[in-house]
Amino acid sequence: MPLTSNVIIDQARALDLLDQLRVAVPEEVRAAKRINDETERIVERAQEEGERILARAQEQAAFLIEERELTKAAEIKSAAIIGEGQREADEIRRGADEYAQSVLVRLEGECIRALQSIKSGLALLDERHGSDNGHGVEELGAEELAEPEPTHAQL
Secondary structure, three states: OOOOOOOOOOHHHHHHHHHHHHHHHHHHHHHHHHHHHHHHHHHHHHHHHHHHHHHHHHHHHHHOOOOHHHHHHHHHHHHHHHHHHHHHHHHHHHHHHHHHHHHHHHHHHHHHHHHHHHHHHHHHHHHHHOOOOOOOHHHHOHHHHOOOOOOOOOO
16 A cells, blocks of 8 residues: 555465465475485495495405405405495485485475565554454464574575
8 A cells, every 4th residue: 555554465366375385385394204214215225235345344354364464455455345335325324414404494494484474464464453353463472473593594
């Protein structure tokens, strides 16, 4: 409205946006859960591979125990194989964690924007209808109206 601080919003558009938020947020949560599940599967596979490599190295060490120099070489080789398996597992875990973190940070930002939009809508409705309807923003309490914590991306 001109010359006032009031704003007119399209109710159908606002309701449509709320419906979109209801659909989008659960999907992002499911996507984050799938990422976490995939991360766990990757780590388990890496650990299983590491255990197979360790078992193979131990078999080689037992076979070569007869000769001192060959045993020493086998121990060095098995340590390298184990180290390589651990490095690969760490790299896979690190990459999966980074990806999960980026998805969760993006989801956190979207949730904060949605919450701020909802708060703005409630404040607008309160301004428009006053507190005579008994369901004003005043009832929400300090925790719901407080500014959101800064996201990881904002830090």
